[in-house]
Amino acid sequence: MPLFYIFNHGRLLVQHTGDSYNIYSGMECPAFIQCCEPHLFEQTPHTACYVCYTEEEHLPDGYEWVDLRATYYQLPSHIYRQAGKAAEILYFNTHHRYCGICGGSMEWHTPISKRCADCGEEVWPQLSTAIIVLVQRGDEALLVKAKSFRRDFYGLVAGFVETGESLEECVRREVREETGLEITDIRYFGSQPWPYPMGLMVGFHANYVSGDITLADGELREAAFFTRDNLPTIPEKLSMARMLIDDWVGESRS
Numbered sequence: 001m002p003l004f005y006i007f008n009h010g011r012l013l014v015q016h017t018g019d020s021y022n023i024y025s026g027m028e029c030p031a032f033i034q035c036c037e038p039h040l041f042e043q044t045p046h047t048a049c050y051v052c053y054t055e056e057e058h059l060p061d062g063y064e065w066v067d068l069r070a071t072y073y074q075l076p077s078h079i080y081r082q083a084g085k086a087a088e089i090l091y092f093n094t095h096h097r098y099c100g101i102c103g104g105s106m107e108w109h110t111p112i113s114k115r116c117a118d119c120g121e122e123v124w125p126q127l128s129t130a131i132i133v134l135v136q137r138g139d140e141a142l143l144v145k146a147k148s149f150r151r152d153f154y155g156l157v158a159g160f161v162e163t164g165e166s167l168e169e170c171v172r173r174e175v176r177e178e179t180g181l182e183i184t185d186i187r188y189f190g191s192q193p194w195p196y197p198m199g200l201m202v203g204f205h206a207n208y209v210s211g212d213i214t215l216a217d218g219e220l221r222e223a224a225f226f227t228r229d230n231l232p233t234i235p236e237k238l239s240m241a242r243m244l245i246d247d248w249v250g251e252s253r254s
């Protein structure tokens with residue numbers, strides 16, 4: 001049965017039966033959704049996956065709008081991941097209505113690309129790549145509080161990769177710019193799609209070499225080294241920051 005990832009202002013339509021949550025599946029968009037133009041963004045041997053957008057607020061019993069980030073805790077993990085892809089496809093669609101070369105109309109060409117109806121220019125979704133790094137000094141880790149954090153917790157040094165830069169160069173630069181510290185032994189940890197709105201997070205471990213913490217570029221509110229038995233409030237489970245910290249602490253992710 002086809003799956004429908006239906007969004008409304010950054011929220012995803014979820015269906016619940018008892019404690020079990022899932023997204024809508026059916027032969028077409030549900031009748032209570034108006035003005036919806038489903039786009040087929042993924043076709044597997046098992047199912048077809050559609051994404052669409054609606055302004056509809058009212059939902060029947062058994063359905064609700066849930067912030068995409070919060071669905072991490074409710075939906076099966078593969079559905080959460082696919083919902084992230086659907087959100088990115090939707091973002092791509094709304095941000096590429098017109099051709100950047102000639103101003104013509106962009107139309108879907110493949111499930112994940114659009115093409116200009118006039119000049120033929122084809123575009124694909126572009127990810128913003130960001131690094132995130134856990135810096136170790138002996139048995140301590142560098143945790144930081146960024147001014148941009150929405151809640152009160154400590155995370156890790158992170159930042160967007162700049163054009164012309166390697167991931168390792170970005171890691172070194174971000175740590176230096178944000179904290180004034182020099183690091184070495186940068187080790188790849190893992191990566192994670194980050195559909196808020198359109199990112200790829202790449203996680204690293206690294207070791208401290210020298211320097212005293214100075215919050216130079218104004219992005220951080222606080223930064224300090226913490227031991228495992230003296231951790232402050234840390235990020236929630238869905239984030240790469242938390243996976244790096246959990247890995248360091250030696251706990252497996254639940």
Ligand SMILES: [Zn+2]
Nearest residue numbers: 099102116119
């Ligand atoms: Zn064009």
